[in-house]
Amino acid sequence: MSGMDDAPVTVTLRVNRFTPRPERDRGARGGSPFAKKSSSPFGSSTESRNRRPRGKQWTQDYTLQVRRSDTVLDCLLTIKRTIDPTLAFRYSCGHGMCGSDAVAINGTPTLLCTATVAQWAKQPNALAATDEEGFRHTGERDSSTDIDSETSDTADDAGDTLGVIELAPLPGFPVQRDLIADIDPMLDQIRKLKPYLQADGVLATTHDGKVDVFEYLQHPQQLARYETLSNCIACGVCEGSCPVFAGGDAFIGPAALIAASRFVNDSRDTATAARLEAIDTADGVAACQSVRACSRHCPRGIDVGEEMWQIVAKVKER
Structure with a gap:
């Protein structure tokens, strides 16, 4: 073989x-007052x-x-x-x-x-x-x-x-040249959901007043809840596969929701309520149609459709 x-x-x-x-220089002229x-x-x-x-x-x-x-x-x-x-x-x-x-x-x-x-x-x-x-x-x-x-x-x-x-080029994104798509819109949406750990800022100490170096120690079960999601490489494959996002409708997109879900499932994060509130919008989880096309070709093996269903359920239950 x-x-x-x-x-x-x-x-x-x-x-x-x-x-x-080539872009034309429009000078100081503003946009249309009738623009939506x-x-x-x-x-x-x-x-x-x-x-x-x-x-x-x-x-x-x-x-x-x-x-x-x-x-x-x-x-x-x-x-x-x-x-x-x-x-x-x-x-x-x-x-x-x-x-x-x-x-x-x-x-x-x-x-x-x-x-x-x-x-x-x-x-x-x-x-x-x-x-x-x-x-x-x-x-x-x-x-x-x-x-x-x-x-x-x-x-x-x-x-x-x-x-x-x-x-x-990857569907759903502006084309810059040939096969190069501009993925900045996806990265901007991920940033808007604050993709970083947010703790309460309280320094943990032991019973004798020393700094607790095991402040963020987790059980294997807690790590497993978000470990797979942390493998996301923000390639945009799930967004290009999504008929809502690639179709041009207003939707935050599966990549941003996966980033949010990664921290919602992290036992060390204390901003779960704010994170769920941020995606509970018409173009957030409400725009997901549960087609699950986003799961088909994830190069990191993430079942994106299942994770989308899980985060939608968490938003509805809060």
């Missing part, structure tokens, strides 16, 4: 590209990500020889270094730890550095395939279209061509 992974094959990356139009103002505490971020990008948009194909085990990030780096230095995309660690390279691959939000060519390359007819109800399948990979199936392997042996991988 390793020999097959190392054998060179041909794949085409179909990249949705975008070059922004948002009363939401998260409104500014929602408005910024709803702005349509202005500039040149087109689709460009890059065909190259790769290995099945190569990641999509490996392919983009090859294109950048040997074919087209103007192609823009974002990455950092390259190991699925930083979350900076989230894009939509074949319509599904995921990380470039964890997506392999063998997993995502599709024949052109598979990319456009629909079910009997007319819905296009972009995220699920069944046995009929999986590149690792016997049918696909037979086709590859004949032509050594895996097919096409479609790449687009």
Whole structure:
């Protein structure tokens, strides 16, 4: 099997590209007096990500020889270094730890550095395939279209061509250039919910008046309540998968709610009531439609949909 992974094959990356139009200097002119103002505490971020990008948009194909085990990030780096230095995309660690390279691959939000060519390359007819109800399948990979199936392997042996991988910026965010999305709206919403431990400020002491160095000592059960949530890398995959957030509706988004839930579940935090109050708004937990699409491709294994349900229940019970 390793020999097959190392054998060179041909794949085409179909990249949705975008070059922004230079901003015009409007001088000291203010905004329209008739512009709609948002009363939401998260409104500014929602408005910024709803702005349509202005500039040149087109689709460009890059065909190259790769290995099945190569990641999509490996392919983009090859294109950048040997074919087209103007192609823009974002990455950092390259190991699925930083979350900076989230894009939509074949319509599904995921990380470039964890997506392999063998997993995502599709024949052109598979990319456009629909079910009997007319819905296009972009995220699920069944046995009929999986590149690792016997049918696909037979086709590859004949032509050594895996097919096409479609790449687009992460849905739900303004596009800056090519595959680079502006995730600042998501980070702003996370900051607004104060994602840091808030204690009561009282210095704990022992019975003899000395500082208690075990002030924040926790039981394993207490740690388990928030440990998984602390693995969130704010990549935006859950937000790009959410039909409410990616659809442009006013919604604080699952990433910010996960950050809030992490501290709500922390036994050391004393601001639980304030945290629940902050998200109990029309565009907070009330906007979540419990679709649970946010759970499907979390690179850190967080069941985002379940955590969303838990935080919604806590808000209703308070």
